[in-house]
Amino acid sequence: MNQSFYGLLLYIFLVTPPVANFMESLMVIHMHMQMPMLVIAGMLMARFFQKRFPRFFEKWNSNGVPGITLFVILMVYWMLPRTMDEALTSTLVEGFKFISLPFLAGISLRDSWKKLNPFGKNSIIISFTVLFIGLGWIYIWSPVQLCNNYLVIEQVTLGWAFLLTAIGMIVYLGYNFFIDPSAYE
Amino acid sequence: MKMEADLKIGFKDKANKMLGYHPEDAKLSKSYIAVAFIALLVGGFLGLLQGLNRAGLLELPSWFNYYQVLTAHGLLLILVLTAFFTIGYFYAALSHNLGGLLPKVRKLAWIGFFIKLAGFVLAVIPILMNEASVMYTFYPPMAAHPVFYIGLALIVVGVWSCCIGAFIQVANWRKNHKGQHVPILSYFATGVFVLLFFALMFVAVEVLFMIIPWVFGWVDTINVMVARTLFWAFGHTLVNIWYLTAVSAWYVVVPKVIGGKRWSDLLTRVVIIALVIMNITGGFHHQIIDPGINEVVKFMHVFMSLAIGFPSLMTAFALFAVFERTARRKGGKGLIGWWKKMPWGDVRFLAPFIAMVAFIPAGAGGIAQSTNQLDQVVHNTMWIVGHFHLTLGMSVVMTFFGISYWLVPFISNRVLTPQINRLGVIQTWIWTAGMICMSGAMHYVGLLGSPRRTSYTTYGDHATALGWDPYLMLLAVGGTLLIVGVILQVYAVFNMMFFAPKGDTEFPIAEEEDNATKTPYITERWGLWIVIMLIVVAMAYVIPLTEFIVNAPPGSPPFKTW
Numbered sequence: 001m002n003q004s005f006y007g008l009l010l011y012i013f014l015v016t017p018p019v020a021n022f023m024e025s026l027m028v029i030h031m032h033m034q035m036p037m038l039v040i041a042g043m044l045m046a047r048f049f050q051k052r053f054p055r056f057f058e059k060w061n062s063n064g065v066p067g068i069t070l071f072v073i074l075m076v077y078w079m080l081p082r083t084m085d086e087a088l089t090s091t092l093v094e095g096f097k098f099i100s101l102p103f104l105a106g107i108s109l110r111d112s113w114k115k116l117n118p119f120g121k122n123s124i125i126i127s128f129t130v131l132f133i134g135l136g137w138i139y140i141w142s143p144v145q146l147c148n149n150y151l152v153i154e155q156v157t158l159g160w161a162f163l164l165t166a167i168g169m170i171v172y173l174g175y176n177f178f179i180d181p182s183a184y185e
Numbered sequence: 186m187k188m189e190a191d192l193k194i195g196f197k198d199k200a201n202k203m204l205g206y207h208p209e210d211a212k213l214s215k216s217y218i219a220v221a222f223i224a225l226l227v228g229g230f231l232g233l234l235q236g237l238n239r240a241g242l243l244e245l246p247s248w249f250n251y252y253q254v255l256t257a258h259g260l261l262l263i264l265v266l267t268a269f270f271t272i273g274y275f276y277a278a279l280s281h282n283l284g285g286l287l288p289k290v291r292k293l294a295w296i297g298f299f300i301k302l303a304g305f306v307l308a309v310i311p312i313l314m315n316e317a318s319v320m321y322t323f324y325p326p327m328a329a330h331p332v333f334y335i336g337l338a339l340i341v342v343g344v345w346s347c348c349i350g351a352f353i354q355v356a357n358w359r360k361n362h363k364g365q366h367v368p369i370l371s372y373f374a375t376g377v378f379v380l381l382f383f384a385l386m387f388v389a390v391e392v393l394f395m396i397i398p399w400v401f402g403w404v405d406t407i408n409v410m411v412a413r414t415l416f417w418a419f420g421h422t423l424v425n426i427w428y429l430t431a432v433s434a435w436y437v438v439v440p441k442v443i444g445g446k447r448w449s450d451l452l453t454r455v456v457i458i459a460l461v462i463m464n465i466t467g468g469f470h471h472q473i474i475d476p477g478i479n480e481v482v483k484f485m486h487v488f489m490s491l492a493i494g495f496p497s498l499m500t501a502f503a504l505f506a507v508f509e510r511t512a513r514r515k516g517g518k519g520l521i522g523w524w525k526k527m528p529w530g531d532v533r534f535l536a537p538f539i540a541m542v543a544f545i546p547a548g549a550g551g552i553a554q555s556t557n558q559l560d561q562v563v564h565n566t567m568w569i570v571g572h573f574h575l576t577l578g579m580s581v582v583m584t585f586f587g588i589s590y591w592l593v594p595f596i597s598n599r600v601l602t603p604q605i606n607r608l609g610v611i612q613t614w615i616w617t618a619g620m621i622c623m624s625g626a627m628h629y630v631g632l633l634g635s636p637r638r639t640s641y642t643t644y645g646d647h648a649t650a651l652g653w654d655p656y657l658m659l660l661a662v663g664g665t666l667l668i669v670g671v672i673l674q675v676y677a678v679f680n681m682m683f684f685a686p687k688g689d690t691e692f693p694i695a696e697e698e699d700n701a702t703k704t705p706y707i708t709e710r711w712g713l714w715i716v717i718m719l720i721v722v723a724m725a726y727v728i729p730l731t732e733f734i735v736n737a738p739p740g741s742p743p744f745k746t747w
């Protein structure tokens with residue numbers, strides 16, 4: 001209950017117009033802070049829904065694959081420059097962002113992650129790593145503006161953020177591969 | 186006879202084992218500490234020369250000018266003294282806490298020792314030849330002789346070697362002690378080495394990939410803003426590494442010395458984690474007057490710098506709680522009457538205590554400086570010099586001095602004699618008086634506009650500049666007192682290392698209070714804390730660095746301004 005409440009507080013904070021406006025004013029903060037924080041808010045709130053509707057999650061997401069598929073689809077969707085542009089120009093799409101990221105992506109990620117086997121987890125992280133390298137490459141070396149709402153410099157910044165995140169995930173994968181935490185705890 | 190000798194050895198070994206004393210590790214720490222205090226002696230004298238020069242009492246010869254002295258003083262005290270002391274101290278703690286250093290860890294620390302020494306010698310040669318008077322911040326576009334930077338790069342590699350050694354040591358201990366918390370002083374060591382490891386990456390990129398190609402002429406220009414930013418991402422963290430080292434003794438050692446207990450293990454560990462996570466991201470408050478950085482980004486860094494004030498206040502609270510509880514247990518009464526019950530005659534308490542008190546004005550001054558508008562008044566004036574003599578020269582170094590009075594006897598298998606203790610108390614008061622005069626004068630004359638990093642000049646007898654003279658004279662008086670303090674301190678250290686009576690000294694580590702709550706295991710998950718730290722670092726640096734690189738102004742060729 002407690003964490004669901006904090007998740008709700010975080011969600012309300014993120015939706016508040018001044019906060020949302022500020023975060024959306026910089027491309028990298030929009031994609032790399034606002035969106036992940038919305039997902040995190042959803043992950044925190046997921047506990048409430050899991051307790052409230054245990055049968056639903058058991059029935060529809062018994063092995064975690066449907067949930068993670070939904071999560072991946074939403075993530076890929078929101079990483080397209082076009083969708084981000086639209087979230088800024090159309091209130092309807094902006095509303096969809098504030099609903100889809102926490103309630104569809106966040107909740108399904110929380111419910112699915114523990115159900116996945118290590119192979120599933122690693123393949124998800126590896127595919128996101130590859131995707132992030134690709135997106136980093138596009139955003140840094142694209143000769144033209146990809147988003148109407150953001151300048152090229154912002155696009156390049158976002159590209160570097162993608163590449164650094166990908167490096168971080170590679171480090172994590174390496175750490176996971178070489179080190180067994182149960183040997184220490 | 187032989188049997189008696191055998192028995193004696195057996196007893197000695199047992200005593201050593203009980204005290205957590207390992208002769209080979211002690212030799213390592215002793216070497217580190219010896220280098221640190223030799224650096225203090227030489228650096229101290231160079232400081233005196235500068236103080237006398239600034240007061241107009243001494244004109245330095247052309248073959249050994251003010252800027253050379255300043256660079257060497259900075260390098261010796263900011264780099265050598267602190268790095269060697271921190272590593273020697275924490276390796277002693279790792280050895281004591283974790284059942285002796287592993288042979289490969291000891292080897293790594295020795296390799297680090299010699300690489301650092303070699304690097305240091307390489308850095309000093311060009312300084313002596315007046316080819317590297319670039320100050321300890323070595324900001325481009327001032328360019329020193331390439332050998333100076335190669336020396337710096339070697340120092341970085343040497344410290345990394347010690348970081349990796351420490352990580353191996355802690356990981357090995359955890360493997361053999363599953364589910365246990367790393368002992369508190371080793372936990373501090375882990376935090377410090379994690380910070381060193383990551384902070385050095387920034388300066389390594391600056392030196393290896395930007396400055397070295399540029400001074401060798403492989404590239405024509407350098408991006409000054411990027412170089413400065415990388416330097417301060419490291420430099421600001423280094424400052425807090427010293428602070429964290431000093432804080433480790435405040436939390437763990439001082440309570441034991443006064444006969445008390447540690448107040449809260451969880452709070453201590455949270456302070457360490459908070460400092461590790463929030464540290465690197467404060468770098469821009471050193472560049473608050475620099476052009477080309479957006480106000481929002483500066484504000485974010487100021488926020489992160491001030492955020493560190495929070496764990497510092499937690500520290501202050503915890504320590505005064507320890508003092509009061511211990512003193513009351515010993516019969517101290519009244520609102521402030523319990524103060525009398527503190528061991529004021531014990532240098533192992535007195536020096537760190539004055540260090541803590543000094544941190545109150547030092548921290549307040551730091552807050553003033555990281556505030557944009559206030560910094561406009563004091564930036565690049567003597568105020569800044571006063572500030573870091575108060576923080577490093579008092580809060581940190583006096584704690585190091587306090588540590589030396591038990592650490593050096595411990596690693597030398599000797600004891601702290603009452604005479605040396607008395608000498609230490611006298612040294613502490615001389616140092617305090619000297620630093621108050623010097624740092625106070627620096628702060629005030631800085632407010633009046635006297636610039637830092639400038640040899641003595643009256644600017645053609647300008648009235649304003651002449652008005653600084655009385656304060657600069659007070660600065661020289663302070664500097665003279667400090668050199669007396671340096672000599673006493675170095676004498677005490679080498680006396681305890683080689684001449685004091687043989688005997689066993691305890692490594693003072695305070696116990697937790699009896700009714701302490703159990704610390705949650707999450708504090709041991711360094712992987713998690715490092716990931717959060719990297720996220721915070723990325724938040725602070727990706728936006729400005731991309732801006733500096735993509736919208737870079739024309740780069741600068743190397744300049745030799747001296």
